[in-house]
Amino acid sequence: MEAIAYLLQVSACTGVFYMFYYAFLRRLTFFTINRWYLLATLLLSFVIPAIKIRVDEQPHYVAVVQHVVYVNAPEAIQPIPFNAAPPKMGPVAPPVNRASIMGWVYVVAVISLSGYLFITLIIFFTRIKGKPLAKMGNVKIVSGYKKLGNGSFFNYIFLADENICYEDLKHVIGHEMMHVRLYHSADRVIARLAQIALWFNPFAYLFASAIEANHEFEVDAKMTHSVDKRVYANLLLQLSVTGQGMLHNGFSKVQLTGRIQMLFNKPSKNMKKLTYVLIVPMVTISCLVFATSLKTSAKKNAPAVTVTDTAVKYRQKVKYGIGQQLSMAKFKAYQQTDDYKNKSALVREIINKEIAIKVTELIRDKKTGIPQGYKVTYNSMPLEIKTFYGDGKELYSLLNVGDEVTVKLFGGGIGEGIPVVFFPQYIVKNNVRIFQPVQPETIREYPFLYEVNRVRFTDGKVAQIEKDSNGKWKTAVIEKDNGYRFNLAFKANSPDFAGIKQGDQVRLRFVHEVKTGKKVYAVNDWVSISENIADYGFKNPDMFYKFYEKM
Incomplete structure (x- = not known):
């Protein structure tokens, strides 16, 4: 996304600089100055958005204290998203990443155009090998290249061998020699790469x-110092061509009307050179508008502002389809019913606890007959137990209808018209653990997981804290029990993270991580850090509200 924003800023700069040229400079006869203006501003368009300007501002980090409801992410009570219809177990489809698609389209287009340019140059140099060649110093003159017409490219001059007299041929060579001496081909290459x-x-x-038109104006003006303007204009008309080459300068390729009009225009007065002074404020304003602002605290010793935001609910910014929105609206209505409230109370009662259950029925898929789980009872209340990651084949051979077992449940779902569905963390039969899913253990091997809005989250211990002279966090290291480490860097006006100390367990949310080692990640864009997984704790206002919104 940052690359796309950079390219858009570059495009905006080119628009500003070109419109200034079109409005104030294109009619002036200071062609050499215009040449350097066009070339310099084209290059500046790529430089300005990359400039970083420091801007002082008051510290504005907000620490939200405990009373925040965690929505759309794993919770202790309801770790998987609920639907009004019977839940279909499986991963949530990630949202379409438009920025990634745009990035790939851009890259493919750049590769294609670069390949076309490269192939064109190869064909160009291959074809001139067999042509008649003459030399004037380090300049090579190629005859008989009718496809290009009369033109030049770096130290090559092309003559189409048309039926022109010696005097006219001398003027054509003089014109193209001027292009070569002024290195106009280098400008054309830069423009093509842009x-x-x-x-x-x-x-x-x-x-x-x-740039191409200004090249011809510049050379035409220099040629008329030694050639009569009328004779030179007649030569342009005689040798006029249409079409446009990719890189080479054609003798009479630029629109003739403009060239001849500029040829007979009176030279601009020197006073009009003051117009170029306007370039300075224009470039300065462009820097302020398009350069990147690095915000720093206006008062280095001022404490971070801490605000208690009580009972604020946040949810992830996710775009849902119409079907999903209808389903969510239906489920929201269901949440107001006594049935939902009773099931929620049951969830809070038994989640993450060992309970005794009795197996009453094997659940099979109606079409395929493949086992999908069990119907069980707990204190005479009906429940369903299902395997989460397709690892139930082992369980179905060990558990039979009528068995009374002990089970610890780690997650589940509530749906309208069906019993509460749970997933077993393990099952004990006759004091022997007969089943334990493989996947919940292997999850611990991953460095982090994703929320629906693509924010990464991980739980770990604050292993190290480095503070600056003001007692603010400068860097910190969060370490997971599986060996992964996250090296965090904080801005000068970061919050004081009151209450969090070295050795505490926290949940870290972040984006744009960079892998710097086998099990090491660098994180500059942290989103939130909290001691309680049910809230967002300390929020980074530069990042948090890009991914979350108030309900």
């Missing part, structure tokens, strides 16, 4: 066209 990088930006093409 077009590839900004293929979606129309101003990139306008820049390239303006």
Whole structure:
């Protein structure tokens, strides 16, 4: 996403600089100055958005204290999302990542255009090998290249061998020699590379066209010092061509009307050079608008602002389809019923506890007949137990109808018109543990998991804290029991994380992690840090509200 934002800022800069050229500079006859303006501002368009400007501001971190309801993520009571219809167990489909799709489209287009340019250059140099060649110093003159017409590319000059007299041929060679001496081909290459990088930006093409036209104006002006303007204009008309080459300078390729009009225009007065002074404030304003702002605290010793936000509910920012929205609305209505409240009370009573149950029926898929779980009773209340990760094949051979067993439940779901569904953490029969899912243990091997909004979260111990001279957290290390470490860096105006100390267990939410070792990640963009998994604790306002919203 940052790369897309950068390219859009570059495109905006090119638009501002080109419109300034079009409005104030294109009619002036200071062609050399215009050339350097076009080239410099094209390059500046890529530099300015990458500039980082420090801006002072008052500290604004907010520490939210405990009274926050955790929504749309694993909870102690209801660890999986509920639907009004009987729950279908399986992973939640992640939202479409439009930024990733746009990124891939951009990369494919850049690779394609770069490949086309590379192939064109190979074909170009391959074809000129067999052509008649003459030399004037380090400049090579190629004859008989009618496809290109009269033109030049770096130290190559192309002549189409048309039926022109010696004097006209001398003027053509002099014109192209001027392009070579002024290194105009280098400008064209830079403009072409900018077009590839900004293929979606129309101003990139306008820049390239303006650079090409200015090259011809510049050379035409220099040629008329030694050639009569009328003779030179007639030569342009005689050798006029259409079409546009990718990189080479054509003798009479730019629109003739503009060239001849500029040829006979009176030179601009030197006073008009003051117009270029306007470039300075324009570039300064562009830096302020498009450069990246690095916000720092205006008062280095000022304490972080702590605000108690009581009973605020947040939910993840997720785009749901119409079907999902209808299902959620139906379930929200169901949550107001006594049936839901009774089932919720049952969940709170038995979750993460060992309970005695009796197996009453094996549940099979109606179409395939494959076992899917068991109907059981607990204190005469009907429940359903299902395996979560497809590892129930072992269980179905060990547990029979009528068995009385002890089970510890770690998660489940509530649905309208069905019993409460649970998933076993383990099952004990006759004092022997007969079943324990494989997947819940292997989850611990992962460094972190994802919420629906793609925020990463992990639980671990605060293994190390480094503070600055003001007692603020500068860096911290959070370490999981499976060996993964997360090295966090904080801004100068970060909160004081009151109540959290080294050795505490916390839940860390973050994005944009960078893997720096086999089991080590660097995290600059933390989203929240909390001691209680049921709330968000200390929030990073620069990141938190991008992924969560108040209910």
